[in-house]
Amino acid sequence: MLKIEDIKVHLDAEAGLVRAIDGMRLTLSRGETFALVGESGCGKSMTALALMRLLPENGRIAGGRLDLDGQDLFDLSEARMRDVRGGRIGMIFQEPGTSLNPVMKVGDQIVEAIEAHTPLRGAAARAKAVDWLRRVGIPEPERRIDDYPFRMSGGQKQRVMIAMTLAAEPHYLIADEPTTALDVTIQAQILDLLKDLQRERGLGLLLITHDLGVVSGMAHQVALMYAGQIVEVAPAQDFFAAPRHPYARLLLKALPDADRRGEPLAAIPGTVPPLWQDFDGCRFAPRCDRVMVHCGSTCPSLAAVPDRPAGHEVRCLLYTDPREALPRAAPQVAAVGATGPAPSAAQRPLLLEVKDLKVRYPLSRGFLGGSKKWFDAVGGVSWSIEAGRTLALVGESGCGKTTTGKAIVQLLRRVATIEGQAWLHPAVTPSSTGKVATTAGPHAGIGPGAQPVGQGGAPQDLFALDGEALREARRQVQIIFQDPFASLNPRLRVQEVLEEGLLALRPELDAAARQALLHDLVDQVGLRRDALGRFPHEFSGGQRQRIAIARALAVEPRLIVCDEPTSALDVSVQAQILNLLRELQRERGLSFLFITHNIGVVEYIADDVAVMQAGRIVEAGSCAQVLGEPTQAYTRTLLAAVPRVVQRPAAA
Structure with a gap:
């Protein structure tokens, strides 16, 4: 298991101390997909960087433990961490255009990862790189292996990143928006590949994404983040069938599809609050459609939902401290729409x-x-x-x-x-x-x-x-x-x-x-x-x-x-x-x-x-x-x- 126990990440910024992650805990088992979802800026990618110990220079682990099969990775030296990083825990980064070396051929970059973490060398490593390019859907892999990143589309660069990470055969994979730049057919191909690897090798997958359709088809567990904290965690089936946090409910209503065509989407008003400020109450309260008077002064804890199965937890006072029978007037969900008939x-x-x-x-x-x-x-x-x-x-x-x-x-x-x-x-x-x-x-x-x-x-x-x-x-x-x-x-x-x-x-x-x-x-x-x-x-x-x-x-x-x-x-x-x-x-x-x-x-x-x-x-x-x-x-x-x-x- 990969256990995250009360991790806190702080960043030094001009505006003050940024608490990017404020007490996260979750467990990822081999052969399981754990999806981490939430708005941009809530701390999902920072979580991935913290787990790989790749924080920016102004960042530091302020507390907690990262337990990999009984060993705290935060106690390892950087030299020992390099063996873990890529070999036991791989990562697919969010932006392939900035993650690939622009002056190296994509094949050389994949071979470098293979030789660093597997016994293969030379021609054998190159053959494996070609095979992985083929498995992730790169056409003509024997020719494209000698291309530079700039000669590839955004989706193709993302596939190269995925091939580079999986070719090192990690036990756990942190995938930060792995299918964002991919079209639906290649996305389906990559997701099927990840499922096959889970069955064959027991790959544990921490999937960071905003695509709830992908989460619905891939995840066993779902954790919803907001402003550096997990606000709801549940089995995937339970999360989509009966979300409990107001934020989760609003997210599902904001999905675009043919049924909502011609009407404004239920966009959540406002933005994620800056994480350098001190919070006296619920962090979602200013944007919540069910906010109560005491939500602004009482910090909710992550607790089990009384009427749900074990493993479903929510950080919301509606379930732990419902002192008000009716919520006070809340900001209306933003729904910017057009008026007047469309021209013929x-x-x-x-x-x-x-x-x-x-x-x-x-x-x-x-x-x-x-x-x-x-x-x-x-x-x-x-x-x-x-x-x-x-x-x-x-x-x-x-x-x-x-x-x-x-x-x-x-x-x-x-x-x-x-x-x-x-x-x-x-x-x-x-x-x-x-x-x-x-x-x-x-x-x-x-x-x-x-x-x-x-x-x-x-x-x-x-x-x-x-x-x-x-x-x-x-x-x-x-x-x-x-x-x-x-x-x-x-x-x-x-x-x-x-x-x-x-x-x-x-x-x-x-x-x-x-x-x-x-x-x-x-x-x-x-x-x-x-x-x-x-x-x-x-x-x-x-x-x-x-x-x-x-x-x-x-x-x-x-x-x-x-x-x-x-x-x-x-x-x-x-x-x-x-x-x-x-x-x-x-x-x-x-x-x-x-x-x-x-x-x-x-x-x-x-x-x-x-x-x-x-x-x-x-x-x-x-x-x-x-x-x-x-x-x-x-x-x-x-x-x-x-x-x-x-x-x-x-x-x-």
């Missing part, structure tokens, strides 16, 4: 029309510099987006989704050959006389019968623009990148990150206007305003994604390419962001190219869906058509692999 199809002008887009990467060069071999990443796709609509682009990792998005926002000009056209139509707005006129602003309203007319009303081919015309197009078309850490400058504070785009693309704003806009942006994406003075490394993965979303919104674009914008977000923050995107779409007529592997999000937010496979679109149509009545076998395979939350009857 005839009222929506075309915004972007892509025709026969092809993207080719050079694989090698000829003797005189000419390209010798090419890789066709996108092989001739055509699609269009109307103003105020959302097109979801789905498919397996490496099928060309992200490449398509980057080509649209002009980020591949120097690294790839792009063919085809991408016609950006001008914004239109109804005039006071009822006629429609072309506008120069990025957020023109959409009126009845709107058509781009008048001088300057012709669409522009994005791939043919240069100079000032390209600069204006960049303001109208923005992107939210898949990896928030790699896309944020680590040397700039958040205020500087957000101001960078404003200074370049909105020079008409003065300092006071920029500051007011930045305050509105951080409020909209669910961050505290003090975040503006901090650096990207001071935030969790989900919080960094919110910063990336705020940066894209800052210049008020007409079209946003969203490359997995919610993949790094927990359920409650995902609901906030999806509500925000829907609201912005209604208010400003925004359009989204939504690149994702989360079918639940597609069911909720997308108007149209295009399914990509091997660089081509194999099926396209309305969301109801493609997801409700798919005609292609590939689409049916994708849908069959989607993990769903199953709420079975609770145990007696």
Whole structure:
């Protein structure tokens, strides 16, 4: 067994002492999956780093014991801990882009782990690395083993990380968001692989994730964290069938799916409180929909629920100290919705029309510099987006989704050959006389019968623009990148990150206007305003994604390419962001190219869906058509692999 006994982790920060983990206890047995879930910033990833003794320089273990088969790992020297780390306890990190060495081939990195923790050497270690790349779903592993990380998609880099960790054959595995960057078919493949390893070798798995569908299908036990503490722990079946903590109930209500389409998600208001403050009462009380008067002054303990089976514990005064018959007035669950009827199809002008887009990467060069071999990443796709609509682009990792998005926002000009056209139509707005006129602003309203007319009303081919015309197009078309850490400058504070785009693309704003806009942006994406003075490394993965979303919104674009914008977000923050995107779409007529592997999000937010496979679109149509009545076998395979939350009857 791996026993965590009352662990406390403290971090020294400018704001004061941060109690990142405040008294955690749980037990992981061989052959068992223990899921640790909760909001971004609640301490899940810090727990993983503490167990591996990989805390940042300003962090320390302030108390507790980590018992591995009777041995306290906190008492080991660093030299002895290196034998445990990777060999007996492996870890899959949350962000593969920053966990892989960018100047080493992926095969060399896997072989390094194999040789460090197994008897294999040389050709035998390389053969095992190829086998593990094949097992985690990397195509052509014999060739891809010699690739550098930058030549792989986000999902493929995540699979390399998983192969590197599992190839060392650990007894216990700490998986920090192991399937976040993976499409549903590869995710299903990886989860099946982990289940097989549990059966074959008794692998103990601590699964840290915000995907409750994965938890429902994988976990034997579930622990829900909030603000550095476990607030509910239960057998998985009991947790999903009869959650007891108000936080757990709100999380399940925030899941997007087809049944909630057209209505706002029940996003939990507010954010996780800063952990440098002293708490006099329940840490969830300011956001709770069942808060009582004494919740703000009494700290609840983790205790057994009277009417539940053994092993179900909750940290809530509703079960241990229900002194009030009725709770006091609580903050309403945030539900940002749109009002007014949506415009009909005839009222929506075309915004972007892509025709026969092809993207080719050079694989090698000829003797005189000419390209010798090419890789066709996108092989001739055509699609269009109307103003105020959302097109979801789905498919397996490496099928060309992200490449398509980057080509649209002009980020591949120097690294790839792009063919085809991408016609950006001008914004239109109804005039006071009822006629429609072309506008120069990025957020023109959409009126009845709107058509781009008048001088300057012709669409522009994005791939043919240069100079000032390209600069204006960049303001109208923005992107939210898949990896928030790699896309944020680590040397700039958040205020500087957000101001960078404003200074370049909105020079008409003065300092006071920029500051007011930045305050509105951080409020909209669910961050505290003090975040503006901090650096990207001071935030969790989900919080960094919110910063990336705020940066894209800052210049008020007409079209946003969203490359997995919610993949790094927990359920409650995902609901906030999806509500925000829907609201912005209604208010400003925004359009989204939504690149994702989360079918639940597609069911909720997308108007149209295009399914990509091997660089081509194999099926396209309305969301109801493609997801409700798919005609292609590939689409049916994708849908069959989607993990769903199953709420079975609770145990007696």
